[in-house]
Amino acid sequence: MSCYRAETSTLESGTTDGRDHNPLALMQPRAPAKTPVDLRNGARVKAHNIAPHGVYMPNYNVLTPHMRSPEYVQMSTAAAITLGIMKGRMYRCSCTRCLNLLLTYPEGCRANCAYCGLARHREAERDYADRNFIRVDWPAVPMAQVIDIVARDGAASPFHRMCISMITHPRSDEDTVTVLKQWTARIDPSAIPVSILSNPTTMAREDVKRLRDLGADIFTVALDAATPEIFDRTRGKGVQSPHSWKKYWEILSDARDIFGPQKFGAHIIVGMGATEHDVLALVQELVDLGGHSHMFCFFPEKGSLMDHLPATPRDQWRRVQLGRYLIDYRGARVERMKFDGEGRVTDFGVPAAELEEVIDAGVAFRTSGCPGKFADDISACDRPYGDSPPSNIASFPFPPNKRDIRKIRRQLRIVERKD
Ligand code: SF4
Secondary structure (H helix, E strand, O other): OOEOOOOOOHHHHOOOOOOOOOOOOOOOOOOOOOOOHHHHHHHHHHHHOOOOOOOEOOOOOOOOOOOOOOOEEEEOHHHHHHHOOOOOOEOOEOOOOEEEEEEOOOOOOOOOOOOOOOOHHHOOOOOHHHOOEOOEOOOEEEHHHHHHHHHHHHHHOOOOEEEEEOOOOOOHHHHHHHHHHHHHHHOOOOOOOEEEEEOHHHOOHHHHHHHHHOOOOEEEEEEEOOOHHHHHHHHOHHHOOOOOHHHHHHHHHHHHHHHOOOOEEEEEEEOOOOOHHHHHHHHHHHHHHOOEEEEEEOOOOOOOOOOOOOOOOHHHHHHHHHHHHHHHHOOOOHHHOEEOOOOOEEEOOOOHHHHHHHHHHOHHHEOOOOEOOOOOOOEOOOOOOOOOOHHHOOOEOOOOOHHHHHHHHHHHOOOOOOO
16 A cells, blocks of 8 residues: 655645644634624615626625626626636636536625635625635626526537525525526526535425426535534534534435435535544545535635635645545545544555556546536536635646646655656
């Protein structure tokens, strides 16, 4: 088996203090500030009640128009550039393969997740449509315009998948159904399949079934935290937020029953205090249930309750990326891996030759998510620079080249075998 452990150094871990992982004690969110009553629930936007006109580019220097789903949705900057409604270029990639859509309301998301730029505690500082999310701005676009453009492009569309991201809002369930119906009425879901990034807190089993019956392809739960303790600390009572670990697993198991094998999964954020063993044990549990895990490298999102904390050191991230890929796509098992006292991987439990081949192939270090048309292990949801700056890429939104692989090997401390 491929035993590996070497001294860390600051150079590649990207940390200034030589840490090669984010320990639990360090990753404590700050407490949310109280929002003045007159600024709660989108009061500012509703008071001014400015009618929206076409595409709205986030700009907190102007009064935000009164936009609501299902008429309006927000989308990632990468999707807006790819759809042609926004000018711009992305470092080393020409487009994104996933049209990530986000429900939008002046009241915004009523949850308060510590690492998220959309969280409720930001009401006083930013209107919902002006908040950054996974490191970028999210323009607001009439849903009818989105569908017109994609329908017009037909088979030439660059998108391999569309995803509807729900939020914690009383209208979220109903409007997700409406957006899905509007999409499938004009766009063949077998040509561009639809994923649902769900909000279990407001959902029940019949909601999951309804989305499947309406043509949704994959159902994902953004568990994000790898342990119940970190979940509560970052998404539950710890930050005055309504989510519960129990409810998230309840809906995840409903999705397993209703969507079936390979058609459900969970998002996991690495570097919020869980050990590599915690994360890979969760990945194994999801694989054993027949699902997939979609990984995010923790990044201190501006304005979030964790924006004062360090991003995930790259060596921790690379070890988890590699371990997750081996479990999710190469039949490796966490029980056959070895971990040190800090829960760091010291042996991936696969033959050295296989480990070399997987590292050199580079797919393990690409963004993980719902698949596109290239291969089952290549995510359409490539989220360009959603969890890191281009200067220190965490999830590659394109195939890493030889130079990238050399850097990844340095981060992993695995030198290339010559034999
Ligand atoms: S991986 Fe991407 S496409 Fe899949 S549910 Fe998550 S955000 Fe949506």
